[in-house]
Amino acid sequence: MVDLSLDLGQPHSHLVHVSLRCTPATPVLRLRLPAWTPGSYLIRDYVRHLEALEIRQGTQSLQPIRSDPAGWRLELPSLEPIEIRYKVLAADLSVRTCHLDGDHGFLALAALALQVEGERWSPHRLSLRLPSGWQAFVPLPLQADGSWLALDFDQLVDTPVEAGPHRDHKFSVAGVPHRWVCWDATAPATAPADVAPDSLLNAHPALLQDVAAVCEACCRLMGEPVPAASAYLFVLHLLDQGYGGLEHDSSTVLQFGRQALLKPEGYRQLLQLVAHEYLHQWNVRRLRPAALCPIDYDKPVIVPGLWFAEGVTSYFDQLLPHLAGISSEEDVLHDFGTDLSRFLLTPGRLAGQSLRQSAEEAWVKLYRREANSDDNQISYYLKGAILALVLDLELRRSGSCLAQVLRDLWARLGRWGRGYREQDLLEAFCARSPGLAERLPAWLDGFEDPDLPAYLQDVGLMLEPQLAPSPHVGLTASLQGGTLEVVRVVRGGPSQEGGLVVGDELIAFEGLRLRKPEDLAPLLQAGQRQAITISRRGRLRTLAITAAAPAVERWRLLEDPAAAPEALQRRRQWLAVVPC
The missing domain is CATH 1.10.390.10 (Neutral Protease Domain 2)
Structure with a gap:
């Protein structure tokens, strides 16, 4: 058994205090922090957020030997139990990293849990210390002592942890229990979670019913009478802007923007995100x-x-x-x-x-x-x-x-x-x-x-x-710190052929001042060589570009009348x- 204890008691510090306890089986022990989390294919080097590592065996302090940036080797005087303590900065708000502040905590355990050599397939117990008034939402079996038990390291790392003064909403899919937890980052903290209204459900009262219907549709798609997981947890981070999700065996973490929900298709996009991550329960997690x-x-x-x-x-x-x-x-x-x-x-x-x-x-x-x-x-x-x-x-x-x-x-x-x-x-x-x-x-x-x-x-x-509606010039510009800056130049397009590069500041076109992105289009004339004044690395230059005929701006999928x-x-x- 490996015991992992996470202390979130000082949320304003953005630091998670970690304690890992185990009994070594060999006199030389290796420790390693994962470099990435499954489902998100990017080396994230989580170790860069780890600090203040210390290891004790009884009353004796042990000095780990760094074997590589994310790994350590311990030479042990005995096989008595050891305790490993460290802190992890949780200041990155995404579905694949850790974030802790006074409003909530979200933990991707790949960023927090050291892998102990020889213990990957051993049970791992997870314990949490939370601020007053908070509760934790963890897709693992809850034990009598208030901890959670993972069958092995893989199941532990596959466990997202959401904590805060939230509440969950329960529903079932083909008799299988499901929970929905929403952290609304845009809502004012004016009342405790148990009496505060859920603004998302107020705005969309059929949401849980629709989510359940999408989940049932996933089962029908797979030809299965019940979901693959025996219980399922949805965690939604409702932000001002944002979009994304990460799948797990029996849960998913979603991010969605409130601004998107103001658009007619926004609610449908949220349900599509739900469908995508829920279907991963089969395609990716088990298949x-x-x-x-x-x-x-x-x-x-x-x-x-x-x-x-x-x-x-x-x-x-x-x-x-x-x-x-x-x-x-x-x-x-x-x-x-x-x-x-x-x-x-x-x-x-x-x-x-x-x-x-x-x-x-x-x-x-x-x-x-x-x-x-x-x-x-x-x-x-x-x-x-x-x-x-x-x-x-x-x-x-x-x-x-x-x-x-x-x-x-x-x-x-x-x-x-x-x-x-x-x-x-x-x-x-x-x-x-x-x-x-x-x-x-x-x-x-x-x-x-x-x-x-x-x-x-x-x-x-x-x-x-x-x-x-206007000639094709092959560039995208946006306001960056008050200046109109080129952020994309299409390969082989008129702007690249004219010598423009990403980072150029657009000053004037044909002698007329440019102040915002939409100022350029009305001045373009297809087939004519026109002068554009830019600033590159502080030096003014005048280049010539020849806009092409209007290009396809978008494609529409239509019913064929024939x-x-x-x-x-x-x-x-x-x-x-x-x-x-």
């Missing part, structure tokens, strides 16, 4: 890429199947609210149209990265976006979702559908905890549609788009381009997630 069986917490692991893990999940999260009876067909087409437009307007898909490369390079590109990212990469979430749409429509030509492939993989591998390799995916698709033996590898490795118009025509849909009745029937079956 897991073999490269993550078991997880190596110390270094990056290439996971070529991320396009399936995230792309297929992203595709279905658009359909699940509709399957739950909450969103309309028009909503689904609008949302798929938005994704298709983003995809077609991302130049990196054509030369920067194949879909397989996008997955393989997740550790160094996706989570480290910069000004040129759209030119040299494509998200495996986005392109994976577009490929999932294409695969679904291709499978329907053979009388099957993508949901059946997902269920096949779940029944053969996921249900038994067996990791899948790319060959397993290919075999599952080819078993339902033999023609994919050639097409799928080509789509994964190539840069040519699938024949989207033809596949959309199968279900009576079409893509319509919309041109921008669609045959059979195509309309296929569309109904597609939206109902049943095979043709």
Whole structure:
């Protein structure tokens, strides 16, 4: 048994005081803090937030020997129990890091729990000390002494901890208990949590009912009568702005922006986020890429199947609210149209990265976006979702559908905890549609788009381009500290050919002062060489750019007025997630 105690008693310090106790089995013991957390493929070097490490055995202080930046070696005088104490700065508010202040605490335990050599598969007990009036929400079995018990280190690290003066709301899905906890970062702390109104539920009184319906739709999609987890915890951080989520075996942590909820489609986007992370209960957490069986917490692991893990999940999260009876067909087409437009307007898909490369390079590109990212990469979430749409429509030509492939993989591998390799995916698709033996590898490795118009025509849909209202200059500018600064230059576009670079301050165009981003467009004339005055590293320069004709600004997904009745029937079956 390893005992991990976390003291959140001084929230305004942003410091979590950690105590880890164990009984060593060998005279030389190694300790290591994970470098990343599963589901978020970026080395985060959590050790940079660890401080004041000290180790005692009885009354004796032990000096650890640093073996590498995140690891230590202990030479022990005896095999008596030891206690390891340290502090961790919790000042980063995301779903994969730690945050502690006077309003709440959120802990990603990969950032807090040292892995003790030889104890990975031993039980780990978690204890918390909280400020007065706070309670903890932990997706682990609660023990009689108020602690929580994880079967092993992996289950401990897979446990997000939310704490604060919140309250939870209980509901069930197919008889399985679920809890919903919302930390509203925008609400004034005017009353205790047990009497304060829940502003999100007040604004959306059907929220829990809709969340339950989405969860039930996930079960139907997977062909399962009940969820994969025996109990489930939703934690929502409602911020002014923000979006994201991280999946766990029996819980998820979400971030969503209140500003987004003010838009008509915002509530639907929240339910899509719920659907995405809840579906991960099957696809990713249990139906897991073999490269993550078991997880190596110390270094990056290439996971070529991320396009399936995230792309297929992203595709279905658009359909699940509709399957739950909450969103309309028009909503689904609008949302798929938005994704298709983003995809077609991302130049990196054509030369920067194949879909397989996008997955393989997740550790160094996706989570480290910069000004040129759209030119040299494509998200495996986005392109994976577009490929999932294409695969679904291709499978329907053979009388099957993508949901059946997902269920096949779940029944053969996921249900038994067996990791899948790319060959397993290919075999599952080819078993339902033999023609994919050639097409799928080509789509994964190539840069040519699938024949989207033809596949959309199968279900009576079409893509319509919309041109921008002004000539194309190939740059994006925004106000940065009171100056108008170039934040993106399109590769091969008129601005790059004219010599502009990211970071240039825009001063004037054709002698007219530029003060805000929208000042430039009305001055552009396609095909004419025009002068732009900039400041670069403090020196004024005048460059010449020649704007091109207006480019496609967005694509719209529309119903094809000439669609045959059979195509309309296929569309109904597609939206109902049943095979043709």
